[in-house]
Every structure is written in C-alpha cells, then in structure tokens.
Amino acid sequence: MPVGRCLRQLCQCGRAVYGSRGRTGGWRSLSGTRVPDVTPWGTAAPTRRVHRGLGDLYEDVSVQRHLQQLMEQQRHLSRTLERASLSESHRKTLIKKHTELLPVANVFRSIEETLKELEEVLSLLYGSAGTKDEDTQLTQLLKEEEAQISQKILNLKKDLIKALVPTDPLDSSNVLLEVVSGRTTGGDICQQFTREMFDMYQGFASYKNWDFEVYNYTPAEYGGLHHAAVRIAGENVYRHLKHEGGTHRVQRIPEVGLSSRMQRIHTGTMTVIILPQPVEFDVSIDPKDLRIDTFRSRGAGGQSVNTTDSAVRIVHLPTGLTAECQQTRSQLQNRDTAMRVLRARLYQSMMGKETEQRHTARKQQVGTRSQSERIRTYNFSQDRVTDHRTGYVTRDIKEFMRGREALDDLISDVLACAEREALLEVVESSSSSSLKPPECQ
Structure with missing residues (x-):
C-alpha cells in the first residue's frame, strides 16, 4: 500500500x-x-x-x-x-x-x-x-x-x-542531585522546604529502588537545610530526573521558625540541580588549575567529625566551579568525592554549551540548562502542586511530598510533553514548513 x-x-x-x-x-x-x-x-x-x-x-x-x-x-x-x-x-x-x-x-x-x-x-x-x-x-x-x-x-x-522520538544518550546515566535553599526574606521558609525536597527525592529513590548516596549535607536552623548533594544510581535515573532541575516555589503558613510568628502565607524558593554522570566520560583537569582547601566539617556527623580538618573544597580556577565534601572523617575520601562532583559539573558545563549551539529555534527550558526558571509551585495552603511548564495540577500535597506514585505521575507527564517537543524539533529541522506548537492538555 x-x-x-x-x-x-x-x-x-x-x-x-x-x-x-x-x-x-x-x-x-x-x-x-x-x-x-x-x-x-x-x-x-x-x-x-x-x-x-x-x-x-x-x-x-x-x-x-x-x-x-x-x-x-x-x-x-x-x-x-x-x-x-x-x-x-x-x-x-x-x-x-x-x-x-x-x-x-x-x-x-x-x-x-x-x-x-x-x-x-x-x-x-x-x-x-x-x-x-x-x-x-x-x-x-x-x-x-x-x-x-x-x-x-x-x-x-x-x-x-x-x-x-529521538533518544537521549544520557538517559541511562546516574545523576548528581543538589538541593540549594533560596536566599529570600524569611530564609527559614526556604531552608525547611529544601529539607522537605531532599526527603522527597530520597523517598522517590527508594520508590524506584535506586541507590541514594549523600555527598554533602549542610543543615540549617529549625530543622532546615542549606545545601545537599547526593549521587543517585539505578536504572534510567537521568531520564526520570532530568526535568526536575530548576527553581521550585513554596507557598505556606510556616509552622516553625521566625516566620511562623507572623501567621500569614509566605513564599520561598529552592533550586534543584541535576547533573548526569554517564558511565564513561572524560573531563581532563590540569592539577595546576585546582585550588584545594581543607576545613572542619560544619555538618551533621557528631563531634568526632568536627575535630579534624577532614572537609575538602576544590575550586576549578579557570571556570570558578567549586565542589566540596564533608561527609566522612577521611580527608582522602572527601577529596575523591569532591573531585567526582567537580568532574560532573565540568561535564555538564561542556554539554550545556554544545546543546545551546545545537538548539536555536526550539529550546526545552526544562531544568537541564535553565536552572533559574521557576518550574513548579507547592501551595500547602491550597493543598496543590502545579507544574508551570505543562499546567499539570495534583492534590494531596503531603502524599506528593512522600516522593512516590504522585511524583512519578507528574514526572511522567512532563517527560511525555518533552518527548513531543523533541520530536517536533526533529520534524521541524527536516522540513521547511512551519509546525504548530505541541498540543497538551
């Protein structure tokens, strides 16, 4: 036929x-x-x-x-x-x-x-x-x-x-996931939300039977979190998490902290950064380009951790990228972990430049490059989570923050729309005719 x-x-x-x-x-x-x-x-x-x-x-x-x-x-x-x-x-x-x-x-x-x-x-x-x-x-x-x-x-x-649909060669990669508290008024709101997000992704890793290895964890007051970096390893981790990168906004009446005394809805933000760690990738680093500092751990782990200069911070001087680790009492182990984090960040920086050169007409602003874009709002007062890229809305925010089926559904929804755009981009590049935007509901 x-x-x-x-x-x-x-x-x-x-x-x-x-x-x-x-x-x-x-x-x-x-x-x-x-x-x-x-x-x-x-x-x-x-x-x-x-x-x-x-x-x-x-x-x-x-x-x-x-x-x-x-x-x-x-x-x-x-x-x-x-x-x-x-x-x-x-x-x-x-x-x-x-x-x-x-x-x-x-x-x-x-x-x-x-x-x-x-x-x-x-x-x-x-x-x-x-x-x-x-x-x-x-x-x-x-x-x-x-x-x-x-x-x-x-x-x-x-x-x-x-x-x-074009395949992403990095989909099967493990990832380095970082959560960073926002710097806005009422910082305790952001720090508490950052800890909840950390717990959510830890729950999602457990739900998916992935390994969850903490590289760095810097706690804040009132049970909050300033920054954490973890390695998540398993089947198709990057495929599921690559669109989670970006700014996440929270709206709630805080229960603890200084902001809780005002008894009104506060708005805060935190950032999720997703860096792929492919099985085989080579990032050449000249030791002369590195500055390695040691300091006493300020994170969780007990007094035995804080009595020696075991924590390590590595700065890549040409790019200004930094990585640190303070999770163990071994300076050598912390240094090795920090180098792995630094390599992942350098690799992401290189891939971002290549991707930006390839995509000129239709760009997917979904976390892999635009980490500063607000992608999702968690409104505790209205019991609602909204993804602003697709309009996806789900209720029962407490269940969502457990990082199980509800989060998996939203991630699948965003991934489906990203695949539609990826296909339309391929079609657009192979045809001189214009295309309609992908229709999602």
Whole structure:
C-alpha cells in the first residue's frame, strides 16, 4: 500500500475513534508558547491535566511528511545495499543507517498489514447479504472485530511515534542531585522546604529502588537545610530526573521558625540541580588549575567529625566551579568525592554549551540548562502542586511530598510533553514548513 494512502487511512481511523474535541482555556508548553487545552472527548479539561498521547502527533501533516521521507530513505538504503560494488566502509555506514530506521519501518509495515485487515472487515460489514438474523449476528461480530482492529491501529500508531522520538544518550546515566535553599526574606521558609525536597527525592529513590548516596549535607536552623548533594544510581535515573532541575516555589503558613510568628502565607524558593554522570566520560583537569582547601566539617556527623580538618573544597580556577565534601572523617575520601562532583559539573558545563549551539529555534527550558526558571509551585495552603511548564495540577500535597506514585505521575507527564517537543524539533529541522506548537492538555 502506498505510504500516503496508509497515512490517510490511519489518520481517518484515529479521528473516528477519538471523535470531536472541545477546546477550553490554555496552558504553556515547555518552550513557553501558550496553546489551548484539548480533551479527547469534547469535555472541559480536568483539574488534573495530563498530556494527550504521543500517538496524536501522527495527525500532524509535517510528521506525516517526515515519516514518508524516512520510509523512502529506508527503501533506498535497502536497494543500495543489494549492490555488490559498495566498498566495505560505505557498506558499514549504510548498514548502520538502515538499522536505525528498522524499528520505524517494522511498525509501519505492521500498520499496513492491519489496515488491510480493517479494509476486509469493513468490506464484509457493509457488503454482506443474507437473512435478517444472519445479518444481525454477522454485523455484531464484524463490529467487534472492527473495534479491536481499530484499537490495534491506534496502539501501533503510538508505537510508531515513540520510535520516531529521538533518544537521549544520557538517559541511562546516574545523576548528581543538589538541593540549594533560596536566599529570600524569611530564609527559614526556604531552608525547611529544601529539607522537605531532599526527603522527597530520597523517598522517590527508594520508590524506584535506586541507590541514594549523600555527598554533602549542610543543615540549617529549625530543622532546615542549606545545601545537599547526593549521587543517585539505578536504572534510567537521568531520564526520570532530568526535568526536575530548576527553581521550585513554596507557598505556606510556616509552622516553625521566625516566620511562623507572623501567621500569614509566605513564599520561598529552592533550586534543584541535576547533573548526569554517564558511565564513561572524560573531563581532563590540569592539577595546576585546582585550588584545594581543607576545613572542619560544619555538618551533621557528631563531634568526632568536627575535630579534624577532614572537609575538602576544590575550586576549578579557570571556570570558578567549586565542589566540596564533608561527609566522612577521611580527608582522602572527601577529596575523591569532591573531585567526582567537580568532574560532573565540568561535564555538564561542556554539554550545556554544545546543546545551546545545537538548539536555536526550539529550546526545552526544562531544568537541564535553565536552572533559574521557576518550574513548579507547592501551595500547602491550597493543598496543590502545579507544574508551570505543562499546567499539570495534583492534590494531596503531603502524599506528593512522600516522593512516590504522585511524583512519578507528574514526572511522567512532563517527560511525555518533552518527548513531543523533541520530536517536533526533529520534524521541524527536516522540513521547511512551519509546525504548530505541541498540543497538551
């Protein structure tokens, strides 16, 4: 079946199943563009917003054009590889490209086969003849078969779009996560919130069965936290946490501290920094560029920690980046940990410059580069958490701060919208036509 015909039928099938869509309100995409809320059943958008499925992108004309180009390229590579005159190096290059396109081609062929099945069912459904009873029974069976095949097509369509989403080579990396208290009026509000955020991510690591290793922990008064740095290791840690980086805002009536005496809603902020730690990365550091200071630990750990100059601070003079560790009584262990933190920060700095050069039209302001942007508000007085990049809202803030399913749902929602934008960016770069902003609700 021709590519264009397959695409047209697939989109028609999708429209038939989804039906009409209502439009109300609006939200801001990850790139900051305001687009309308959309619900698949024509009703008002729910308070707890979630993104439309990736499969809906199949209806975008530019995505269809991009897919046709990929299929033509895959067929051309198949024909070229049949030639015996190719050099070994050229053949390896073509085989690599051909292999990269295979997942998309395989799903596309499955869609073609399923569409043929649907054509046969529709032909029987609207062309059958017989007695009234036979017609009724056959029609019922054919309608059930049509519904099953239509659902299968929708699932395949979603799988195909997922296959088109560019992969992030750092997704499987472990991360260095830092929480830093904001410097605003009523600092105890920020410090208490920073400790709660630290506890939330520790709970999320436990929920995901990840390792949670504390590198640095600087407590504050009233049970608060100035700064902490931890290493989180496990399966696809960076994929789940890479969009958590940024400024997080809290609104609450404080229960402890100096600010609690005023009995009014206070606003504070803290910052989350996410640095990937890939298994293999090489950051060359000249020892001459380092200044290493030792000092007595001021963190938790007991008096035995504070009696020696075991804490280490390392400054990379050319960039001004610093790293410190004061978690153990061993100066050598603290120095090794601080060097690992410094390498991660230097690596992130290098990657940020390369990424900034690649992305000029559509930029994902989701924590990996724009750490200063406010991404989320935690309103304790109204029992609400709002992610400002997607408009996602969830209630029961105490449960959310436990760092379990509720946080996992929000992270999945942000990741889905980020994948939509990543795909649209690829499509945009491969086509001269303009694209609509990704529709999320």
